[in-house]
Amino acid sequence: MNAVITQVRLMFNLDVITDCVVSSNWLYIVVNSMSVVRINLESPSTVENIKIPAKHGPNIGSIYKIFTDSTGSCLLAVTTKLQHFFYSDSSQKQEFNLISKLKNTPTVSAVFHPSRKGDFFLGTRSGSVIEVSVDIKAGEHFFKRDLKYTSQIWKGERNENVNSIIFRDNGREILLTYGHEILKWKTDSVTNMEKFMSQKPTVLFNNPFEQELKELVESPNSSSLAVILSPQHVGVLHKGDSEFTIYETENPKFLMLSNFHLIAVTSDSIRITGLLSRELVQTLPLPDLKQIKGASIDYKSQTFWVFNDEELYEIKLENETTGLWKMLAKQGRFSDAFEVCDSAESKSYVLEQHGYHILETEPDNTVYAAKLLGSSNAPFESLVLRIMDTTKVKNNSEALVTLIKTRLKHTNSKFQQILLTSLLAECGDCVDIHQYAYDAETIQQILRKRGDFQKLIDFSISIKDYRTPLQYYISNSMWSNALELIRQHGSEDKELVYRYSSITLKYCPKETVDSWMRLSDLDATKLLSGLIDYSEVYRGPVNENQALRYLKHIIIKEGNKDEVVFETTLSMMCANNDSNETELLNFLKERSLNHYDNDFALRLTLKFKQYKCAVYLYTLMGLYEEAVILCLQVGGDEMFNMSIEIAEKQASNEKLRKYLLRLISKQAIETKGPKAALQFIHLLGIGDLLAQFPEFESLDELAPEVIRSLEHTKNKLMSINSEIDESLKASEEIQTEIANFKKQSVLVEPGEPCQLCHFPLAVRKFIVFPCQHGFHYDCLQKNSRAHYKNDIQGVEECALCDEDNLKSITTPLTIDF
Incomplete structure (x- = not known):
């Protein structure tokens, strides 16, 4: 630690500094009798001047003491004539407001409430404490309504000064110096301050030097208290102590506390003592040996200030915590030591020492010790040995698990994480392993070796390795557990379903098929092997054949059109040997549009003697003759009638129909006799029918027919x-x-002309005679005889080759010259 004192350079001249306070980086300086300068230390170029309004006149005296709250936003000023003025940065003007009701109150100390803004408490020379509450938003005029109340909440038995008041624990604890005593009030909750302080206080300290106690100061972290006891002595209450420790200090004037040091301002120097070592650390000579008038602490920024009549100084404690962590650790104050650690190494040292200390002194708290040790950077092997070798440890297994888990949280090395997770498995704890790097195979082998099969299952599921628990369930015939696992995780790992389909179908077929039917997007072709194995050994009722049940489900319900799936289903249904073939026949008819091999289906039906289905397939393939022949070969009335139906359906092909009927009739005559031909009389001609009889067959029975x-x-x-x-x-x-x-x-050629005007006939209405001569209607009308001119339809002869024109050919020509 190194302390440095620096003079503060202001942007204006100071005549005489009467008082100075600093809080939350707000600096207040009393520069003359009627005003206070307010400076924001984060922006020191902005200076505010808070004045007492001139209307109050010169009889109020001059400001000699000021107090501020923890935020630096409220200020109380006390004058030499015992007048009290209040300022808040929430008000509209930079002016003090007079609290007239406090006139002539002999204030020597004041403190603001830690949480109620605008409430403050005054300590007086008469040994009383007064509570005051004001409106922090009061305007230029401070009316009675702005002063909420004033009340004397405590009065001592003696008329001695209350030189300081301190609130601690958010107002639930109050300390004050009263004469040569420090009194303490403490409660769990505070609703009324007067009622709270009406209780009898505890005397925390009584000055053995019979001298009035001055200001009581507190460290920023509230861990220590200090007060001047006499011209040669200072009392300090250290954290964890029940009594004040007395230090000899030559002529202390003011005291200040940091979290770890006592700063005593004497007449000629500043002496800094370590609160932990309780030894003098450094002495700073005062600049120019000028008399220090006062001191102030900014608890928020942890800065320290002293001033004389003309100058202001700031004391800075550089590297205050350097080396303190080791000292605190040696004293057993591990929590305090950890708070002041300045490096990862120092934190590791404190944690390690704290863990060892608990192992040795608190045998019932070894788990916490393991947690501390695991958080350190000490070699893991040495920590394990230390825990195992400690004879006071009753249950080192739990402590070891805690040590491993804690170290896992504090290491980023993948190799170390794999090693630690394996050790954790050795201890039988696998709950959090999957959060870190691990070797799954190693951990599973460890758990198998330990016989922790439930933990093996839980761990495997947590890392989404479902095959390991499935193998365990199956090897131990735990079929319901195996199927439940498949139901839960089969959708994300379908290989579970495919790989174990045969074995699960063998031992619990219905449950297996139920689980498959709940899963979507299964590749049925990968299940066929198990389904075929099951069906080959199945000997129960057809409607309980689970392989067929599943295959029908995916074909009928899910619309599976895979040829291999369909043919496998056909094979199983054909092998069923259902005598009426109804189900198989309906199945073929309903699925006739699917893409399956008709030849394969036909061979199956013939092989397993499913003749109705074979006949259906023959007809589906257009092999009607083969279908009829098969019906006749099988025999029986049902098949015989079926053959007739096949023949009758060929009405569009009469030749084929008769051919098929001839085959059928011949078979009927041969098996049932001539009389059987009677039913074909109306289907075949007598000639076709007679041709089917043997040559020497008697037809007496058929004569009438x-x-x-x-x-x-x-x-x-x-x-x-x-x-x-x-x-x-x-x-x-x-x-x-x-x-x-x-x-x-008559055929009229295109472009044929009128025989009179020689223009094309088609341009106007025209008439054509059987002689092929054509005339325009109007031309013919002009050329016809007079009695036909009005009824041209009456013209029966051609105007060119009629009888009169033909006779004129023999008439000699007469030529006039």
Whole structure:
């Protein structure tokens, strides 16, 4: 620690400094009898001058003492005529307001309430304490309403000075110097100060030198108190002590406390004593040996100030805490030592020593000791050995776990984290391992070796390794646990489902399929192996076949169209040997649009004798002859009727229909006799039907039917002959009409001219005669005889080649010369 005293250079001249206080970087200086200068030390160029209004006249005296609150925003000034003035930076003007009700109050000390702004307490020469409350926003005129109240809240038995008042613990503790005593009031809560101080105080200290105690000062962290006891003695109450320690100091005038040092201002020097070492640390000579008039402490910024009549000085304690941590640690004050540590190494040293101290002195608090040791940088191996070797440690296992966990939180080395997490697993604690670097395989091996299978399962799940707990469940036949794990985590790791499908289907098929049906986006092809293995050994009812249940679900409900899945389902359904084949047939019909191999399905149905399904597949493939042949080969009324239905459905192909019916009728005649042919009389002609009988087969039973058929054929042939005659007659009539139509129609070529004007016919209305001569309607009208001019439709002969014009050919020409 090095103390430096520096003179403060102000931007204005000071005549005489009467008093000076500093709080929260606000400096107040009494520069003359009627005003106080206010300077913001963070911006010292701005200076405010707070004055007592001139209206109060010269009878108020001059300012000799000022007091401020912890924020530096309120100021109380006391004059030599015992007048009291109040200022707040919340007011509108930089002027003091007179508190007239406090006139002639012999104030010697004052303190502001730590939390109630505008409330302050006065200590008087008559041994009383007065509480005052004012409105901090009072304007230029300080009316009665601005003074909320004044009240004497305590009066001592003797008329001795109350030279200082200190509030501690947010007002729940009050200290004051009264004569040669320091009195103390303390409570859990304060609602009324008068009621609080009406209680009998405790005498904290009684000056053995029988001298009146002056100002009691407190350190910024409230850990120490100091007071002048006599011209040669100073009393200090150190933190943790119950009594004041008395120091000899030559002629102390003022005292100030930092967190770790006592600053005593004497007549010729400033003496700085360490509160921890309780030894003199440094002595500073006073500049120019001028008499110091007062001292002030800024508790917020922890700066120290002294002044004389003309000059102001600031005392700075540089590197105050250097080396203190080791001294405090040696004294066993580890919390204080840690607070003043200035490096990582010093903090580690304090934590280590604190941990060792607890191990040796508090055997029931070893877990806390391990936490402290783990927070230090001491070698981990030595800490482990120290905990294990300490005979007073009753449960070093918990302490070791705490040590490991704490060290994990304070190390960034990946290698060390892997080592520590493995050690933590050795101790059986894996709750927080996944937060750090770890080697999963090593930890799982450790847990297996320890037999901590539940911890192994919990750890594996926490790192999303689901296979390890699954293997454990399966190897121990814990099927419900295995399936629950698959249900919970199968959606994020589908390989769990695929890999263990066979074994879970084998031992709990329904539950396994239930879990699969709850999961989405499973690749069914990866489950086929397990499903096939299960189905091959299954011998129960069809409706309880879980493999089929799942495959039908994904095909019907989920719309799976994978060819392999469909063919596997067909194989299982065919192998089922369902005699009525209803379910398989319906399945094929409903899925007929899916992409599956018809040939494969046909081979399956034939192999497992699912003939109805085979017939359906034949028809689906257009192999109607094969379908009919299969029906006939299988036999039975149902299959026989099915073959007839197949043939009848081929109405669009009469040739194929008759061919199929001939096959069926032949089979019927061979198996059931000639009478069986009766049902085909209306489906096949008698000729086609007779061709199916053997050569020497007797047809007596069929004679009536044959006769009726022949008569029907005869009638039909006669009807056909009649229809032919009518057709021939109609044909001749049509030919005649065509010939007549040819006479009545003429083909007009494009561009053909009128035979009279030689312009194209198509430009105007025209008439064409059977002789192929065409005329414009108007041209023909002009050229026709008079009696046809009004009815040109009556013209029957061509105007060019009619009978009259033809006769004129033989008439000789007459030429007139």
